[in-house]
Amino acid sequence: MESAAVRRHRGAAERREGPAASPHPERGASSSQEDARGGGRMRKGTESGGASRGAGTALSEARTVLALALYLLVLRVTVQLSLQRLLLRGTAALPGEFDARHARDYLEHITAIGPRTTGSTENEILTVQYLLEQIRLIEAQSSSLHSISVDVQRPTGSFSIDFLGGFTSYYDNITNVVVKLEPLGGARHAVLSNCHFDSVANSPGASDDAVSCAVMLEVLRVMSVSSEPLQHAVVFLFNGAEENVLQASHGFITQHPWASSIRAFINLEAAGVGGKELVFQTGPEHPWLVQAYVSAAKHPFASVVAQEVFQSGIIPSDTDFRIYRDFGNIPGIDLAFIENGYIYHTKYDTADRILIGSIQRAGDNILAVLKHLATSDMLSSSSEYRHGNMVFFDVLGLFVIAYPSHVGSIINYMVVMAVVLYLGKRLLQPKHRNANYIRDFLCGLGITFISWFTSLVTVLVIAVFVSLIGQSLSWYNYFYVAVCLYGTATVAKLILIHSLAKRFYYVNASGLYLGEIFFDTSLFVHCGFLVTLTYQGFCSAFINAVWVAFPLLTKLFVYTDFKKHGAQGRFIALYLLGMFIPYLYGLYLIWAVFEMFTPILGRSGSEIPPDVVLASILAVCVMILSSYFINFIYLVNSTKKTILTLTLVCAATLLLVCSGAFFPYSSNPANPKPKRVFLQHVTRTFHNLEGNIVKRDSGIWINGFDYTGMSHVTPHIPEINDTIRAHCEENAPLCGFPWYLPVHFLIRKNWYLPAPEISPRNPVHFRLISKEKTPWDSIKLTFEATGPSHMCFYVRTHKGSTLSLWSLGNGTPVTSKGGDYFVFYSHGLQASAWQFWIEVQQVSEEQPEGMVTVAIAAHYLSGEDKRSSQLDALKEKFPDWSFPSAWVSTYSLFVF
Numbered sequence: 022m023e024s025a026a027v028r029r030h031r032g033a034a035e036r037r038e039g040p041a042a043s044p045h046p047e048r049g050a051s052s053s054q055e056d057a058r059g060g061g062r063m064r065k066g067t068e069s070g071g072a073s074r075g076a077g078t079a080l081s082e083a084r085t086v087l088a089l090a091l092y093l094l095v096l097r098v099t100v101q102l103s104l105q106r107l108l109l110r111g112t113a114a115l116p117g118e119f120d121a122r123h124a125r126d127y128l129e130h131i132t133a134i135g136p137r138t139t140g141s142t143e144n145e146i147l148t149v150q151y152l153l154e155q156i157r158l159i160e161a162q163s164s165s166l167h168s169i170s171v172d173v174q175r176p177t178g179s180f181s182i183d184f185l186g187g188f189t190s191y192y193d194n195i196t197n198v199v200v201k202l203e204p205l206g207g208a209r210h211a212v213l214s215n216c217h218f219d220s221v222a223n224s225p226g227a228s229d230d231a232v233s234c235a236v237m238l239e240v241l242r243v244m245s246v247s248s249e250p251l252q253h254a255v256v257f258l259f260n261g262a263e264e265n266v267l268q269a270s271h272g273f274i275t276q277h278p279w280a281s282s283i284r285a286f287i288n289l290e291a292a293g294v295g296g297k298e299l300v301f302q303t304g305p306e307h308p309w310l311v312q313a314y315v316s317a318a319k320h321p322f323a324s325v326v327a328q329e330v331f332q333s334g335i336i337p338s339d340t341d342f343r344i345y346r347d348f349g350n351i352p353g354i355d356l357a358f359i360e361n362g363y364i365y366h367t368k369y370d371t372a373d374r375i376l377i378g379s380i381q382r383a384g385d386n387i388l389a390v391l392k393h394l395a396t397s398d399m400l401s402s403s404s405e406y407r408h409g410n411m412v413f414f415d416v417l418g419l420f421v422i423a424y425p426s427h428v429g430s431i432i433n434y435m436v437v438m439a440v441v442l443y444l445g446k447r448l449l450q451p452k453h454r455n456a457n458y459i460r461d462f463l464c465g466l467g468i469t470f471i472s473w474f475t476s477l478v479t480v481l482v483i484a485v486f487v488s489l490i491g492q493s494l495s496w497y498n499y500f501y502v503a504v505c506l507y508g509t510a511t512v513a514k515l516i517l518i519h520s521l522a523k524r525f526y527y528v529n530a531s532g533l534y535l536g537e538i539f540f541d542t543s544l545f546v547h548c549g550f551l552v553t554l555t556y557q558g559f560c561s562a563f564i565n566a567v568w569v570a571f572p573l574l575t576k577l578f579v580y581t582d583f584k585k586h587g588a589q590g591r592f593i594a595l596y597l598l599g600m601f602i603p604y605l606y607g608l609y610l611i612w613a614v615f616e617m618f619t620p621i622l623g624r625s626g627s628e629i630p631p632d633v634v635l636a637s638i639l640a641v642c643v644m645i646l647s648s649y650f651i652n653f654i655y656l657v658n659s660t661k662k663t664i665l666t667l668t669l670v671c672a673a674t675l676l677l678v679c680s681g682a683f684f685p686y687s688s689n690p691a692n693p694k695p696k697r698v699f700l701q702h703v704t705r706t707f708h709n710l711e712g713n714i715v716k717r718d719s720g721i722w723i724n725g726f727d728y729t730g731m732s733h734v735t736p737h738i739p740e741i742n743d744t745i746r747a748h749c750e751e752n753a754p755l756c757g758f759p760w761y762l763p764v765h766f767l768i769r770k771n772w773y774l775p776a777p778e779i780s781p782r783n784p785v786h787f788r789l790i791s792k793e794k795t796p797w798d799s800i801k802l803t804f805e806a807t808g809p810s811h812m813c814f815y816v817r818t819h820k821g822s823t824l825s826l827w828s829l830g831n832g833t834p835v836t837s838k839g840g841d842y843f844v845f846y847s848h849g850l851q852a853s854a855w856q857f858w859i860e861v862q863q864v865s866e867e868q869p870e871g872m873v874t875v876a877i878a879a880h881y882l883s884g885e886d887k888r889s890s891q892l893d894a895l896k897e898k899f900p901d902w903s904f905p906s907a908w909v910s911t912y913s914l915f916v917f
Contacts (some may be wrong), residue, residue, distance in 0.1 A: 042277070044781060048650040061728040069151055074904060079657065080653065081551070082660060082661075084651055088593055092466075093646075094216065096608050097608060097751075099605060100608050102513065105721055116246075117247055119384035119385050120243075121238055121377045121378075124235040125372070125380060125793070126906050127235035127238045128232050128372045131151065132231050134147045135552065136223055136225060137226060138220065138222050140195075140809070140848055141810070141884065144261055146850070148219075149196055149198060152234070152259055153171070153198065156173075158173055159241055159245055162246055163907040166251075166715065167204065167247075168202075168205050169200065170201040171198070171200050172194070172201075172279075173197045173199075174276075175194045175195065175196060176194045176195060176197065176273070177195075177272070178271060179192070180831070182343075183839075183894075185337070185764060186766065186838030187836060187843075188835065188837050190268055190845045191844060192268040193848040193855070194848050194851060194852045196262070197258060197272060199256060199257070199260040201254050201256050202255045202257070203254035203255070204250060204252070204254075208253050208254040209282060210284045211255065211279065212287070212395055213226060213258060214258070214289070215389060216258070216259060217259070217263030218259050219265070220264060222883070222908055223906040223907070224368060224402035225368070225370055226372050226859050227370050228325070228370050228375060229365060229366065230290060232291070233520075234376050236289065236387055240387050241257050248602070249392070250679070251395045252397070253393050253394070253395045253396070254395070255391055255704040256283065258359070263340075265811075265845070267340070267344045271344050271652065280349065281453040283351055285352055285354075286351055286352075286353035286354070286398045287390060288345070289387065291358045291362045291365065292357045292362055292365060293358050293361045293365055295375040296379060297322045297358070297359075297360070297382060297774060298357060298382065298383045299324065299359050300323035300324070300413075302331060302354070302355035303328060303355070303411065305410075306737075308408070308425055309406040311354075314396065315423045317392070317394075321415055322421075323414065324758070325563075327613065328615075329560065329561050330346050331613060358379065359670065362617065362619075363694040367709060367904045369695070391752040411559055412428075414563065427496060429566075436548075436566045436569050436570045436745055437548055444544075444545065458538070460508065461534075462541060462545075465541070466546070468518065469546065470521060471518060472514070472515045475514055475518060476510075476640055476643075480637070483507065483547035484630065484637075486633050491732055493727075493729055494631055495684075496633075496635065496683060496696050497686065497688060506675060509668075509671040511639065511644070518655055523535065526874070527655075536655050536656045539655060540572075544572060544573060546648065547683065550773060564607075567603050568645075571599065574598060577601065579595045579617045598699065600649055602648065603649075608646075616639065618638065620816050621692070622727075623727050626728075627725065628766070629767070630728055631727070639812075665795060667834070687902055688900075695902060695903055695904040696734075696750045697903075698724065698734070698899065698906070699907075700722070700895060700905050701907070701910045702720075702776060702779055702889045702908075703719065703721070703759055703911060703912060704719040704778045705718055705757065707721070707750075707757070708913070712915075718775075721773070721774045721776045722758055722759070723741060723774065725768075731772060738895070746770070746771070746773075752874065753876065757876075757914065758771065759813065759880065759910040759911065760878070761844040761880055763837040766838045774895070781879070783807070783886055783888040785911060785913065786807045787806045787807075795860065798862075798863075799860045802859050802860075802873070804857055804875075806846075807847065810847055813844065813846065813878065814846060814877050815842065815843060815875065816875050817840070817842070818861065819874065821872075822864070823858045823864075824842060825861070826859070827858065827859040828859075861873050872917060874917075876912060879910060880910040887908050887909055888907075893907075893909075
């Protein structure tokens, strides 16, 4: 073996003779294979490694890092400019065009009414009156070519849905305002445009969904005065109970006489406030609808990625799209504003926060698409065009590319074949040349997966630590805190693992050779994901095709230059230029991911650590973005300064986070990011089997909708602390509390502050009308309930009993997550007593503790009953960076 002195001497000689001794730079790769006889490695040495790699090939660490940083900055700025590109129009619209100023006027009038919960005067009378007045004015100005019909529908019905773990919904006398615009001679077929004018309690609901109704009114006005004849009817549905979990759309599509003529629909929704409206669902199938949007929309913004993410169920939300699809069997397009979800469903969702450019964009698009569909020959025979799904995606909001999914599969497999040919050529080299390549390639794959795994573990450890010390959501108000904490940790760990591999495994191998190896491993991994997603039928596999095709083309084009000149500035420029499209689109999608998920993590409940979720998403994004940059680790002369800098940034950020330097919430009027808290002043009454009251209490029930609970509120309101944590009543359905929706499995941390009893003017009256035995040996219990516009009915069967049938939904009882049965009830201004029955099947006749426990919860979301002096006093104590949404409720339990 060589001594250390000999190796140092030989290394020094090689450094002196480097350029001369290697007149052909490409020998860096081949000579390392020949010298080592395995894996592109020479015998272990210390200094000679730098010489071998440094023979005209090593890149400067500082310059490479600066080039990559500037590259990513340019991409980020390009993405930001694209996302902020709104159509702003200061002058009056031309005749026949959408005028955002009219729509804004409609919007301001609707939101001026205030919060519009179903059953309230504001929703059922004031908003309906305003809509009808505007529709009458539009009708008076309409062209003689068109006919306008108006109907106010008050449906009653029931259905079950698997949303939020599954529950059943019952509605009575809710309100729909329906307008039909059609040719004078009538039309057999129609396209539906849907919005909802109701809002959640305590929110003006400008974006969700008053702005959509304002857009629809203006679209109706423009279409009604148009001199262009329509081939089909356009039905405009202004529904008044969407926030009651999609009740009004169900009432329309299952009961309205015009519903049978609907062949397609457009649903206008919101998951944020303003910005661009994104097409995030289409179909099911019916690719012609996507083509209609692509060809007609003036400012298209659509992504099949959003569709597959939304339909996966990981976003705790749903829209009327589901109702029209599942109960109406109608294909459609779902659009929603997605920006600034921090103030969605809060008091900050006001008309002034929605830019007129957003309204103009949405109006231009909806008007154009509705016109297109109303004159399309395909609409009348839409069922004939139901064949397969579509791949669709916008290019920086400039235009949309769409093609059938089977065409996408062909394209994807063609890209896969190109990779197979490329890698096959490398693998099928003569034996004396490819043995080392195969081994190093497989080792490269192993190192890549190890780097990903250890990076993910590292950020998860940090995220868990941050969560345990009570500093979750520190990035909620300062998103780049997450980048500096979790992003830098991921990058540092990735670089460290590869640097260790370079130093201790690929000892003295040529940097050019290793750069090629790790380019090929990244290509192979992306190709593997491409094959998997395509085989599974995911339309979003096109992203992987982009991340395979363009890098492969880049490699083929820069390969010759790379061999001739090594990894110099020219190579970096050409390489980064070739990677521009996949990286630009990757950042574009990553923005959309964080735009959607970051606000959601502030309302995702007490059980899901948001830092763990965000850290995981960030780590995956970094892994994707770094995949084709890993080869630079092997081409630079050192990575020590980069690792040190990243580690220092991560450590400094972690110290600041631990010290509480980054407060999660903001009351900044221009950009509020409030903490959401639900307050219910509740009186609870528990009865035993004999009907006697065994327990009665009152208090203010407090739910924080994020992981931090009340830790930030307690310093401002000391009485809300862990000594008043609510305890689950084990024998009571839904733990003995009046849950408005079945989200009890997401929010297990509650507080119960003792308070005086409440006495609503419209109390709940609940009674058992009859108890009878059926011929099939079950017990039929018939109930009657009267009370406020919103009530919930809970059922828990006892041991030895099962709930076999009921008069709700489709007749089959649906359990919620946790095993209890949850029924959501609402009614309009006036409704008769709610009567329903359940059938309980008994295994044994003798059940001393009864067959079933039921409870009824009443929610007073509007009017005088909504408030109490104690509730108002507590609300006033909450800091201005919070949004306490408060109302009065009752909970009454019975055993039968």
